Amino acid sequence: MSKFIVGLTGGIGSGKTTVANLFAKQGITLVDADLVARDVVAPGAEGLEQIRAHFGDQILLDDGNLNRAALRELVFNTPKERQWLNQLLHPMIRAEMLRQVASASSAYVIMVVPLLFENGLDKLVDRTLVVDISPELQRQRTIQRDAVDARQVNNIINSQSSRAEKLAKADDVIDNQGEISKLECEVLALHQKYLHLSGKA
Structure with missing residues (x-):
């Protein structure tokens, strides 16, 4: 039986890593495109x-x-x-990435891909999950985290699919503009949903 794969994506500074790590806490294997690259x-x-x-x-x-x-x-x-x-x-x-997915033993696998739609990797997954925040918050978080200037951040944001395009293609969306406790609840709800969809619930 083939593995159920969820493609996790979101713009720079949206909190993909935080969300991925919350799934990992539930025992779900992560396959991270950046690490593989x-x-x-x-x-x-x-x-x-x-x-x-x-x-x-x-x-x-x-x-x-x-x-x-x-x-x-x-x-x-x-x-x-x-x-x-x-x-x-x-x-x-x-x-x-597909080799790592095949050798994973968790109920489903989260594939973390910053450019999931841009590079056509959404074709490899069963479901797409977008971590969403406002462009203002995106800029603010990225400038703080990476100590880069606003111009650089704007260039990166402009080179990625727009927020509207990502949201239009997403099967599921996590709003990451609130507290971490709210985020944890959203991840737990999706975890149950994905267990059900993968037939492991």
Whole structure:
């Protein structure tokens, strides 16, 4: 029987990690796209080898890790190179995420993907859950958390699907503008719903 997968997403600063960790507290396995993306370019990984072969040693730090800033610089202004990089890494990330889902033993799996809709990964999940907050709160939280300026935050927000687009595509929505206790109640209610949907209730 195939695993029931919930795709968890939301804009930057919306509180995806907080929500994911509340599901983890219920014993649910998390498969995090950001962590997988780091793993596929770790020293010794095939992803990093191919990137080095393509761009040269300039994209490596002295310790052999990927120099993300240098790579970002190389691909940001060159659409062709960015496309090459995405075509290399996206299938690797997708395959590793599905491998982790398959080996999970919890009743269902939460796949945490910041760009779930943008990268078409919603096709891999049975249900989508969007963590929603107002754009004002999004900016405020991100500026505080990442110590970045408002212009940078606006650029990131503008590069993601709009709030309206995410909400239109969501099967479930968590409003994360209130207290943590309210958030915990919302997660528990969804947990019961997903157990039921996965046939494990």
